[in-house]
Amino acid sequence: MQGQAGTAPPDTAEGMPLPLAMIARVRGALRLCAVDARAGALGIAPGMTLADARALEPELVVAEMDAGADRHWLERLARHCLDWTPRVSLAAPDGITLDIAGVDHLFGGEAGLCAQVEDGMAGIGMALRWAAASTPEAAQALARHGALPVWDEREAIRALPVLALGLDGESTLALNRAGLKRVGDLTVLPAAAIAARFGVGAVSALSRLTGEELAPIDALRDPEPLHFERRFAEPIGLQATIAAVFMEVLQEAAGVLGERDLGGRRFVLTLHRSDGARHRLDIETGRPTRDPALVLRLFDERIASLADPLDPGFGYDRISLFLPATDPLPASQARLDGEERDEVALAELIERLGTRLGAGCLRRLVPRESHLPEQAQFALPAMEERAPATWPRPPEGEPPMRPLFLFDPPRRVEVLAEVPDGPPHRFRWRRKLHEVRLYEGPERIANEWWRHKGGECAGQGGLTRDYYRIEDARGRRYWIFRHGLYDEKPDPHWYLHGVFA
Amino acid sequence: MRIVDALPAPVAQPEAGFWASGIASLDKALAGGLGYGQVHEIYAAEPDDASSAAGFVTGLAVGMCMGRGRAKEKARQPLLWLREQRLVQSAGILQAGGWAELGGAPGHGLVGLVPDTLSLLRAAAEALHCGKLGAVILEGWGAMRALDLTASRRLVLAAEKSGVPLLLLRVDARPVPSAARTRWQVASAPSRALPGNAPGLPTFDLTLLRQRSGPCGLDWRLEWDRDQRQFREAPLSGAVVSVPVDRPLADRADAAEQERVAGAGRYRAA
Numbered sequence: 110m111q112g113q114a115g116t117a118p119p120d121t122a123e124g125m126p127l128p129l130a131m132i133a134r135v136r137g138a139l140r141l142c143a144v145d146a147r148a149g150a151l152g153i154a155p156g157m158t159l160a161d162a163r164a165l166e167p168e169l170v171v172a173e174m175d176a177g178a179d180r181h182w183l184e185r186l187a188r189h190c191l192d193w194t195p196r197v198s199l200a201a202p203d204g205i206t207l208d209i210a211g212v213d214h215l216f217g218g219e220a221g222l223c224a225q226v227e228d229g230m231a232g233i234g235m236a237l238r239w240a241a242a243s244t245p246e247a248a249q250a251l252a253r254h255g256a257l258p259v260w261d262e263r264e265a266i267r268a269l270p271v272l273a274l275g276l277d278g279e280s281t282l283a284l285n286r287a288g289l290k291r292v293g294d295l296t297v298l299p300a301a302a303i304a305a306r307f308g309v310g311a312v313s314a315l316s317r318l319t320g321e322e323l324a325p326i327d328a329l330r331d332p333e334p335l336h337f338e339r340r341f342a343e344p345i346g347l348q349a350t351i352a353a354v355f356m357e358v359l360q361e362a363a364g365v366l367g368e369r370d371l372g373g374r375r376f377v378l379t380l381h382r383s384d385g386a387r388h389r390l391d392i393e394t395g396r397p398t399r400d401p402a403l404v405l406r407l408f409d410e411r412i413a414s415l416a417d418p419l420d421p422g423f424g425y426d427r428i429s430l431f432l433p434a435t436d437p438l439p440a441s442q443a444r445l446d447g448e449e450r451d452e453v454a455l456a457e458l459i460e461r462l463g464t465r466l467g468a469g470c471l472r473r474l475v476p477r478e479s480h481l482p483e484q485a486q487f488a489l490p491a492m493e494e495r496a497p498a499t500w501p502r503p504p505e506g507e508p509p510m511r512p513l514f515l516f517d518p519p520r521r522v523e524v525l526a527e528v529p530d531g532p533p534h535r536f537r538w539r540r541k542l543h544e545v546r547l548y549e550g551p552e553r554i555a556n557e558w559w560r561h562k563g564g565e566c567a568g569q570g571g572l573t574r575d576y577y578r579i580e581d582a583r584g585r586r587y588w589i590f591r592h593g594l595y596d597e598k599p600d601p602h603w604y605l606h607g608v609f610a
Numbered sequence: 611m612r613i614v615d616a617l618p619a620p621v622a623q624p625e626a627g628f629w630a631s632g633i634a635s636l637d638k639a640l641a642g643g644l645g646y647g648q649v650h651e652i653y654a655a656e657p658d659d660a661s662s663a664a665g666f667v668t669g670l671a672v673g674m675c676m677g678r679g680r681a682k683e684k685a686r687q688p689l690l691w692l693r694e695q696r697l698v699q700s701a702g703i704l705q706a707g708g709w710a711e712l713g714g715a716p717g718h719g720l721v722g723l724v725p726d727t728l729s730l731l732r733a734a735a736e737a738l739h740c741g742k743l744g745a746v747i748l749e750g751w752g753a754m755r756a757l758d759l760t761a762s763r764r765l766v767l768a769a770e771k772s773g774v775p776l777l778l779l780r781v782d783a784r785p786v787p788s789a790a791r792t793r794w795q796v797a798s799a800p801s802r803a804l805p806g807n808a809p810g811l812p813t814f815d816l817t818l819l820r821q822r823s824g825p826c827g828l829d830w831r832l833e834w835d836r837d838q839r840q841f842r843e844a845p846l847s848g849a850v851v852s853v854p855v856d857r858p859l860a861d862r863a864d865a866a867e868q869e870r871v872a873g874a875g876r877y878r879a880a
Contacts, residue, residue, distance in 0.1 A: 451742045455688065458740040462722065465736065466729050472721045474706035486706045491720055497688075498717035500710045505837045508804065508811050509711035513668065514661055514702030541658075546800060549808035580809035584800040585658060608702060610665015610712060610812040610834070 128166055132159055133174040142174045146236070176202070187329050189229070193222060196328045198245070204252070206245045208326060242266075245326060246317040250275070266318060267293030274314040280307050292318060332369065335432035337362050344383040344424025351380075351425065355408075358430045359401035372397025372438030376404055380419070381427035388419055393468060395460045395492040397436035403457065410464045459491045468492050476500055480554060482606065483517055510552075510578070512588045512607030519604035522589065526603070529595035532577050536589065538605055543581040550577035551591075572597055578609070586610070629677040629775075632840040633832065639818060639825050640792070644674065647773040648791040649766050653780045653819070655797035660701060660751075660781040662798035665712060666814045667747055667779045669834040669841065672714045674775055675744030676839050687744030689714065690737050692722040692730055697751060701781070712812070713836040727756045731765070738768035738776060749779045762788040785819060792821040799831055802844060811835065813844050 128148035130141045139159040148169060153162045162169055179202055187205050190197045193216065196208035209222060216222040219241055230237040240251035242262055250273035251259055251266070259265045269292045271284045284307060289295055295303060295315055304312045316322040337358045345351060355378070366372060377391040392407045412419055462471050472488040475498040479485055503510070524536040532548040558570025572593035580586045586609035593601035628643035637643045644650060650670075654663035675687045691704065706716035722737075724730050727750065734748045750757065766789045769776045778790065785793060795817040801810035810833075817829040833844040 454740055454742040458737060458742070459720070461736055462733055466722075466724055466733060470722055470724055470733075472723060474704075474709075474716045474719070474721060476706070476717075482705075482707070488721060488723075497715075500706055500715070500717050503711050503836070508801075508809060509708060509836070511705060511707035511711050512661075512702075513665055513705060513708035513712065515705050515708075516702045517698075539658075547803050547807050547809045549804075549806065578809055580801060582800070583658075584798040584813060584815075585662065586798070586801070586809050586812070607705070607708070608661035609708070609809075610662055610668065 127168050127170045128153065129170045129172070130159075130162060131174040132171050179203070184329075186235070189233075190226075191329070192229075193226060196326065198326050198328050200245075200249050204249055206249060206326075208245070208328070209241070244317060244320045244323065246275075246314075246324065247320065250318055263319075267291060267296065269318075271295065274311065274318065276307075276311055276314060280311060283307060284311070335362065335365060335373070335435065336429065337365075337431075338427065338429040340427050341425070344426045346421040346424035348421075351421070351428070352405075354428055355430075356401060356405060358428065359404055362430055362432065363399040363401050366399040366432075366435070366438070367440070370437060370439050371435040372399050373404070373432045373434070374436050375432065375434040376408070377431045377433060378408060379429045379431070380425050381429070382421070383423045383426045386422070392464050393434075393460075393492070395463060396456050396495065397438040399438065403460075407460060407464050410461055414465050456495070463492050473498065474500075479557070481557065482511065482554070483515060509609055512609045515607040516605065519590070519606040522603050522605045524589070524591075524603035526591070530575075533579060533589055533603065536603065536605075538587075543583075543585070543587075545579045546582050548577050548579040550579075551575035552578075554590075568597065572601070576606070627677075629674045631673070633830065633843055635828075636830060636841075639828050640821065641824055644670065644775070645791060646674065646775050647770045649762065649769055649776045649778060649789065651778045651780060651785070651788060651790040651793040653783065653785060653793065653795045655795050655815075657782045659797045662812070662814055663779055663781065663796040664749065665812050665834065666796045666816070666832075667777045668709060668712045668714060669812070669839075671745040671747055671775075671777055672712060673839050673841075675714075687718075687742065689719040689744050689747065690722060691719060691747045691749070692724065692733055692737070693749045694727065694730055694751070695723050695725050697749065698723070701749075701751065711836065712834065713839045727754055731756055731761055734776060735764055735768050738765065738772055738774050741772040741774060743774050745775045745777060747777045747779060749781070750783070751781045753783055754780070757788070759787060759789060762790060766790070793819040795819050799844070802833070 126147065128151060129145045130148050130153060131143040132139050133142045134140075141153065141155050141157050141159065141162055143155055144153050148162075148166065151166050153165055153169065159171065183199055183201065183203065183205065187197050187199055190205055190207055194207045194209055194212045198206045198208075200206050207226075209219070213219045213222045216225055223239060223241065226239065227237055238252050238257065240248050240255055240257060240259055242248040242251055242259070247262070247266055250269055251257075251262075254269050254273040255265050256268065271289060271292060271294075272281055273292060274281070276284075284290075284295075287306070289298075292315070295311075296319060300312050300316075303315070313322060317324050339354050339358055345354070362373070373394065374397055375391060375393050377389065380388040380390075382388070390408060390411050392404070392411050394404075394407065398404065459471055469490045471491040473491045473494045475487045475489050475494060477485055477487050520538065522536045522538045524533045526533040530551070532550060533545055535542060535544050537543070552575070554574045554576060556564075556571030556573060558564030561569065561571055564570040574590040574592055575594070576588060576590040578586070579589055587605055588607040588609065589603060589605050591601050591603050592598075595601065627646050628637075628640075629646065630637050630643040652663055652667050652670075654660050671689050675689055693701075693704065704721055709716040709719070722733055724733055730748060730750065734746055737743060737746050765776055765778075797815040799813040799815040801813040804810045812834045814832050814834070815829065816832055818826050820826045831844045832841040835842055
């Protein structure tokens, strides 16, 4: 049985939902990959160029095709299908095959099971086409190309177009040109003749469709959890022995990770003491790793930062290692110029500091699209934000226009300034009077009126700030702003927002 | 208990070089320049000079990061700035924009926010083991009792091993004995005004309080030139315009005003 499901949620505009299509760039042209039912009804079909589709329906809503997300969603759907049968396999990009042999009676027969699957998929908003057949290939072909519902399976397969064989475009065209439009036209021909003209692929596809040949099923299954353990007949307490055992466990884990092309992101080590006490240590790494020496060093850091040191007491009788989080890590070759080593050394530093002080301790400053100075940067954890960010270079020959430190919230200051638009003359901050010697400004920064309800109306968009870069008589440089223009607010306050070098 | 008794020592890169600041008298006093793989202490003269001292340290670190990288590789070595979490309230949030305005590459840099002084020192020692950093800035406010002679000696050893300079920025603190190579005091100084009476380049009054085996007690007034990524000596304010000999001054009132303003910045010359 097979379910075919569109993976894009319908996009709704005001009132009527608009037709939706997914696009991708194929050889430099934007082409449609998938369309929804409304677009299909207008004659828009996958494979068209976007320009042609727009000519048919100017209001077509388009979105970029995301194959990775589709695959992910299909996998999630397939896991959902494990409720009905233990053998589920993916038929990418948009199909799922369930092996229902021996399980249908649990759901009230084939019809009952199919009704349940239909309800389940409808419940999460997926459109479904399904068919049941004796081989997975036949079920997929019937669901995609057949006339549903299927009464007589053999007849239905015969009536399928040759496209259902799943051959490449050239062979399908050749079959059509030879006048062989239906699968039934092929079944009456001798296999040798088909193989001679259209290749062996056509024969095997045909025999799989008709059930003469069975193909292996690549069923979805969960990989075995990464859990490694050593049990001891006698408890061990010697530090050297514990270290040796742990190294052994890590090497075993590294072997398994290497086979699966994975690297661990989290490692949990549990030491079971003979009196029942358990010590649990866990570390996280910034990048996936399967290097036992590195993991050992991180665990060492972890142990060093413990408030009370590990006490083996009468010894440990079990040591287990569990890897709850892993990431793909293909085997890599070191580069000759050693540049990668720099990155690795830095990543190790980030991990070591993260393990010792907490994962969020090291930050990377990343620009953010906002002209409000206090919102212009993100400080993201360096563990997750690996790539260096690029900040715009300031123009040459200018003094610094932005302060090195910013106060949040801005500090209120008492200012003597010219009314209405003059610069500050002197101000009092932290109980000291500062005489302004030099100033530059104002730099006017408007509030983000588009974030306020009704902000587009005059006077509703929030207060404008007038920033002055000033230097006092002692040479200290400050960034001061007046919060609000005089026509926005009768007596605007002044704030000190930052300090320059 | 430790699992690993003796960790393999990180790859030592003893690059005992100097960063020449470009100011002849300063480099001469330091016998070549500020050394890599050493600890340099920079004290803010007053708590209000914190941002100036931080700016000076940033300039220094940017220069040292640039100087250390080999000429052919364009990527600058990253700078690690360690601060205490509580400073965010009192001293302000470190701004990448301002950092870039001083010539740095904040996107490549890392900022460490740690809960207390002890973890600050630990993090610094840990970071100094990584030879791939260009420089480490440690920003400490207040007395920092945890930073005694032993702790500072430990930092010096770590820095010497990896060749990474540690710039210890101290605000609101009195100089205490330490194992640092040099000790500086930084105060903000009036900048040379730009046209339109705008504040100019960051200007600092710099005093070399102490250095190991070398002269001390010298002072300079420096400007940080972001485009060249170098310090240069700031001309004394007021001395920019030369007085005509053969005719009277055009505007004596203006000259008197300039004298008055410049007076504040002249105390050094006295």
